[in-house]
Amino acid sequence: MWDGIYLDYAATTPVDQRVLEAMLPYFRETFGNPSSIHRWGQKSEAAVEQARNKIAQLMGCSASEILFTSCGSESDNFALRGVAYHALKSRGARHILIPPVEHHAVLRTAQDLAENHGFDLEYLPIDPFGSVSAEDLESRIRSDTAIVSIMYANNEIGTINPIQELAAICRAKNVPFHTDAVQAASQLSIDVKSLDVDLMSIGAHKFYGPKGVGALYVRSGVDLLSIQTGGSQEAALRAGTHNVPLIVGMAKALEITVMDREVFNQHYQHLRDQIFSFVQRHIPDVHISGHPQMRLPNHASFVFKGIDGNQLLIALDIAGIGCSSGSACKTGNPEPSDVLKAIGIEDEWALGSLRVTVGRQTTQGDIDTFLEVLPDIILKLRRTHG
Ligand SMILES: Cc1ncc(COP(=O)(O)O)c(C=O)c1O
DSSP: OOOEEBBBBBTTTOHHHHHHHHTTHHHTSOOOOOSSHHHHHHHHHHHHHHHHHHHHHHSOOOOGGEEEEESHHHHHHHHHHHHHHHHHHEEEEEEEEOOOOOOHHHHHHHHHHHHHHOEEEEEOOOOSSOOOOOOHHHHHEEEEEEEEEOOSOOOOTTTBOOOOHHHHHHHHHTEEEEEEEETTTTTOOOOOHHHHEEEEEEEGGGGOOOOOOOEEHHHHHHOOOOOOOOOOOOHHHHOOOOOOOHHHHHHHHHHHHHHTTHHHHHHHHHHHHHHHHHHHHSSSSSOOOOOOBOOOOOOOEEEEEEEEEHHHHHHHHHHHTOBBSOGGGGGTOSSHHHHHHHHHOHHHTTTEEEEEEOOTTOOHHHHHHHHHHHHHHHHHHHHHHO
């Protein structure tokens, strides 16, 4: 299908053919502005509302609780800033709680709120797998806590947090709870009612939908301020003409994902487990990063002692294999990642990180080839490094 073996599905996924077909009419035939009164506008508006209904149904909420955004990062910004600004304005709440291993879309946003907007940011303790416990969360919540944000699954090390338990603590204490489900949505249940979260971010390009579109679930009754002002789209909370084709595509992509989730997950896990067992048996001085079991089924991540992670990615690319060393946004950065530092991995190991994520198109042959070339590449890099 492609020239090379793509093993970086956590960075992004290719658009499903059915998603592409669903989107195409909305670029040219049905092009009206959904805010227009006339028939062209009405057709587009109907498409947007149909997509909203579909996504709401798949997430177990009402359509009015889904807001469309331009990406997962915007959903995270919207949740944190929107709720924090409102909490500050309405009840003087300034305290923000997040674990230090959040994606930069949450981490940098919380840091900006602390540095430039008068909030008080506190990091939740994490275990060596990057996960937060209910006890630690409970003991940190204060009467002035504006928002708690804890990721559902970690993009870099794959660890899944016990979101239902964590959300229950916040519910009991009446504190808004947001979860970044951008990585999780392709593989875990995002039924917001059973998880009982207040806000949840998703982004379509992680589940075989288009780039540049996302959604934020906001439970009815949770107040937030607008962070993008202008027109009255999205209940006057997020101004801007809707990106109709991409919204339609996201709904279709989520439908396919939820419908076939179990089958896809079995495929991923079967391939991913081969990577784990082979690497641990055949390569010395390597650890799995993140939780060995409580992790995304398509996600393998390692730290290799005495390896330069960027050199490893380049060598793999020369061999025709696309992997990552952390999140895509950090590629090219020679510093050990914040996430690996936060879970206590020493620099000598953390600099040699590798993330391998499989997807719908990954074949047994792809994994065989990858595992054939990896030991030699590691050996050669260690020789030149040492
Ligand atoms: C956990 C997590 N949150 C947020 C994002 C940002 O999503 P987007 O690329 O749609 O802005 C990503 C993307 O890598 C992610 O993995």
